[in-house]
Amino acid sequence: MASVKILLRKHNQKPDGRYALAIRVTVNRKSKFTFIDWIHEKDWDIKNSKVKSSHPNSKRLNNLIRKKVVEVDDLILEAESLKKNYTSGEIKEAIKNNGGKTSFYKLAKEHLDNMASIGKHNRVSTEQGMLNTIKEMLNQEDILFHQIDESFLNKLKVYMMAKRKVSERTVINHYVFIRTLFNKAISNGLVDSKYYPFGKGKVTVRYPESVKIGLEETEIRMVEEMDLKEGSPMWHSRNVFLFSFYLAGVRISDVLRMKWNDITDDRLSYKMGKNNKVVSLKMPSKAIEIVNAYKDQAEKVNDFIFPELKKANLSDTKDVHAKIRTATKKFNKYLKKIGEDLGIDKKITTHIARHSFGNIAGDKVSPQMLQKLYRHTSINTTIGYQGNFIHKDADDALDSVLDF
Numbered sequence: 001m002a003s004v005k006i007l008l009r010k011h012n013q014k015p016d017g018r019y020a021l022a023i024r025v026t027v028n029r030k031s032k033f034t035f036i037d038w039i040h041e042k043d044w045d046i047k048n049s050k051v052k053s054s055h056p057n058s059k060r061l062n063n064l065i066r067k068k069v070v071e072v073d074d075l076i077l078e079a080e081s082l083k084k085n086y087t088s089g090e091i092k093e094a095i096k097n098n099g100g101k102t103s104f105y106k107l108a109k110e111h112l113d114n115m116a117s118i119g120k121h122n123r124v125s126t127e128q129g130m131l132n133t134i135k136e137m138l139n140q141e142d143i144l145f146h147q148i149d150e151s152f153l154n155k156l157k158v159y160m161m162a163k164r165k166v167s168e169r170t171v172i173n174h175y176v177f178i179r180t181l182f183n184k185a186i187s188n189g190l191v192d193s194k195y196y197p198f199g200k201g202k203v204t205v206r207y208p209e210s211v212k213i214g215l216e217e218t219e220i221r222m223v224e225e226m227d228l229k230e231g232s233p234m235w236h237s238r239n240v241f242l243f244s245f246y247l248a249g250v251r252i253s254d255v256l257r258m259k260w261n262d263i264t265d266d267r268l269s270y271k272m273g274k275n276n277k278v279v280s281l282k283m284p285s286k287a288i289e290i291v292n293a294y295k296d297q298a299e300k301v302n303d304f305i306f307p308e309l310k311k312a313n314l315s316d317t318k319d320v321h322a323k324i325r326t327a328t329k330k331f332n333k334y335l336k337k338i339g340e341d342l343g344i345d346k347k348i349t350t351h352i353a354r355h356s357f358g359n360i361a362g363d364k365v366s367p368q369m370l371q372k373l374y375r376h377t378s379i380n381t382t383i384g385y386q387g388n389f390i391h392k393d394a395d396d397a398l399d400s401v402l403d404f
Helices: 058-081 088-096 104-117 121-137 150-164 168-187 217-225 233-246 252-257 285-292 317-342 352-361 367-374 379-386 392-402
Strands: 002-013 019-027 030-039 267-271 278-282
Touching: 002 030, 002 058, 019 058, 030 058, 104 121, 104 168, 121 150, 121 168, 121 317, 150 168, 217 233, 217 317, 217 352, 233 252, 233 285, 233 317, 233 352, 252 317
Parallel strands: none
Antiparallel strands: 002 019, 019 030, 267 278
């Protein structure tokens, strides 16, 4: 059973003689105090637990006291009706967070700060953009978690697709961001789960099918055989793209982090930046030929193979992330020019190297082996990804029906 009392804490006193006016919540004989304001003892009506009219802000303080007491009573009644165990500390946290109605922006900032502190700058950049979109729709006005309901999420979807002209997949990415924060708020006891707007009978988070387009074998050969000046930006961009392709579509962030001492006896061993998995791959002769073109630039055995991170502050993950992002933009600019010069009517970017490998692999390689090459945790992820590129069975079936 819990009890609530408003009182002056006589052992908390300011130099001018004012005492701390606080709310005391007691659960199982353990008490927690939440500060309200500072007042003089002469302004406190101990019998009626209220601020006397002699205080210049008595009306405001008494309204605040009533509001806080109602909030605490509601929280206790709700917990007891749900037969939920609670402590005085949890009630105190709920009071601090506006009766469980926590600011979405405040928790989002804490979340992004935590991601930045562990070096997840790519995720921070992406999710900060999502947060900015929500703020833009609300004209920068704050929003509380209990206000994020099905109506709000549908309004966000309409705003993004009509005003921002984004895809449905982008909308779902925003939903996932909001859902992540909602789950965090619920697990921390900041928001009641009854406000959760996702799930059965509510808003469902389901990614739409997307079309992944990679280059064909003939198009990869065209890129390989293109006559480019050695040392030029286009030559370098082509090398990075093909190096990624030759190694089953290694992510560009991992390619740029690779060092010469990661290669032993023509075998490449490196740690993936996305999940810290250690990967070991035999380097194809074409990949070896590319890295050999950069050997003269190596100053030491632990130097980077490609030059983009040589001047990065490696102890500053934000600086490393910024240089990788800048390099990726530069590569994609030159890869676009390569595609245009070759007459390839497909978008060519560093990420398309991964799609190109999947497209050419098709059903030539078993899903289990592709799982190893792609460094996927689950075979289902590999099967789902590779399904974007395997069309032969469907094509043959269609031909068999129409062959008359």
